Amino acid sequence: MIDYEKIISPVVSALPPSGIRKFFDIVAEMDDAISLGVGEPDFTTPWAIREAGIYSLEKGQTHYTANAGLMELREEICNYYDRKFDIKYNPKKEVLVTVGGSEAIDLMVRTLINPGDEVLIPEPCFVCYRPCTVMAGGVPVPIETKEEDNFRLLPEQLKEKITDKTKLLILPYPNNPTGGIMSKEDLEAIAEVLRGTNIMVLSDEIYAELRYDGEKHIPFSNFEGMKERTVVVSGFSKTFAMTGWRLGYALGPERIIKLMTKIHQYGIMSAPTTAQFAAIEALKSCDDDVAEMRREYNYRRRYIVDGFRAMGLSCFEPLGAFYVFPCIKSTGMTSEEFCQNLLMEEKVAVVPGNAFGESGEGFIRCSYAYSIENIQEALKRIEKFVKRHSK
Structure with missing residues (x-):
């Protein structure tokens, strides 16, 4: 009888x-959720x-x-x-093409x-940064960002x-889960801190095209002295609605990209061929599609923020990505309790804020990448749930 505890x-x-x-797995088995x-x-x-993907298959590519x-x-x-971003x-x-931005x-x-x-990780943030750090033997060092500072x-x-x-x-901006963004002045201040150090930057810019303040996204590598120390990570899932195609990429210094490619060639070999041909077309001809999706997200963004505020929950206004991060501290419940009870009582699934780091406690993440209905x-x-549990 093998003892897995000794070998895992x-x-x-x-x-x-x-x-x-x-919570997604629970919803999948729940009627009317x-x-x-x-x-x-x-x-x-x-x-x-x-x-373009279909045609590549028909051509035998x-x-x-x-x-x-x-x-x-x-x-x-x-x-x-x-x-788009004035950087060459x-x-x-x-450049390295990967299986999603996560790879x-x-x-x-x-x-x-x-x-x-040590890896410095502003939190709340996307769930994979800390585990990736731990699996590499590194030490995650969270930096708590706060609602009063617009995260x-x-x-x-x-x-x-x-x-x-x-x-x-x-550097995860526009941010998942908060929807927070960093202005040109904000990023320049971060760049100034890093100048003269030997610290590298992983700039996760997967939501670069989803910004709602009228300003153009600025890659962190655009700032003086930052290109040599920055790897920009992005992909096609969010901007082009290509989640299932599993395609991302990294842009960065030749020496770093070469080593990343070495790991990639042993673990993955290459990203999916059909998805790559489809992505070429996305970049060439789909600006209008992206603009239309961004307009729809912006409408939903305003609607959902107003909705949370109308029911009495404080809700930071997100200016990027497609998430809201309302505060539920007024209910007296923890993030886990709120989400669990909401799912059981009203059949609505949202994500507890502490899934994105300890500083997310007292918040929930809701995506507005869903239909307005x-x-x-x-x-x-x-709203029914909040009224029922209000103190």
């Missing part, structure tokens, strides 16, 4: 399951993208690509960043982190956390 990695065994998927829990666009991938991805795709990614990358040396995050962390190295990372907070063991800063019905049920 204690590091992996100790990792908590994703707090996002927990509404989920605002998963960050997945309700839009179907635009037809031009799907057609079903073989491995280069480890780093199709050269044409890498060129289009570089063209896209030049056209070399498609031959500074790019994992590769970046594993490329840099040795046991004991921005402040330069004085960053300074306080830097030690001689600090190797990497993760679902959002309307969910808000009605949540």
Whole structure:
């Protein structure tokens, strides 16, 4: 009889399951339930993208690509960043196509982190940064961002956390779960703290196209001296409604991208070929589709924020991504209690804020990447629940 406890990695065994998927799995087996829990666009991938994928199959383009991805795709990614964000990358040396943005995050962390190295992580944040750090042997160092600061990372907070063991800063803006953004001035202040250090930056910019303040997103690598120390991580899931295609990418210094590609070639080989051909079309011809989806998200954003405020819950106004992060402290329940009871009593699934770090306690995350009809019905049920439990 094999004793699994003696052979399973204690590091992996100790990792908590994703707090996002927990409630999603329950909803999947519950009749008449509404989920605002998963960050997945309700839009179907635009037809031009799907057609390009179908056409690639009809042409028999079903073989491995280069480890780093199709050269044409890498060129289009570089063209896209030049056209949209005024920054140039070399498609031959500074781009890696990955299986979703999450793989790019994992590769970046594993490329840099040795046991004991510290990784600075502004929280609340996406659930994978801490586990990726732990699995690489690193030490996650959370930096609590606060609602009164619009969930921005402040330069004085960053300074306080830097030690001689600090190797990497993760910069997750626009932010999941809060919807917070960083202005040009905010990012410049962070860049100033980093100048003269040997700290690298993982800038997760998967929501770069989903910003609602009228300003254009600025990649962190655009700031003086930051390109050499920054790996930008992004992908196609959110911007182009391509979650199931599983395609992301990393842009960064040649030396770092080369090493990330080395890990990628052993663990993955190459990203899905059909998805790569589809992504080429996305970058070439789907600006209008992205703009239309952004307009719809913006309408839903205003609607859901107003809805939470009308029922008496404080709700920070998100200016990026497609999430709201209302405060539920007034109910007297913890985030877990609120979400569990809401699901059982009103059949609405949202995600407890503490799934995104301890500083998320007292909040819940709701995605507005769902139809307005679902959002309307969910808000009605949540309001009934809040009134029932109000003190």
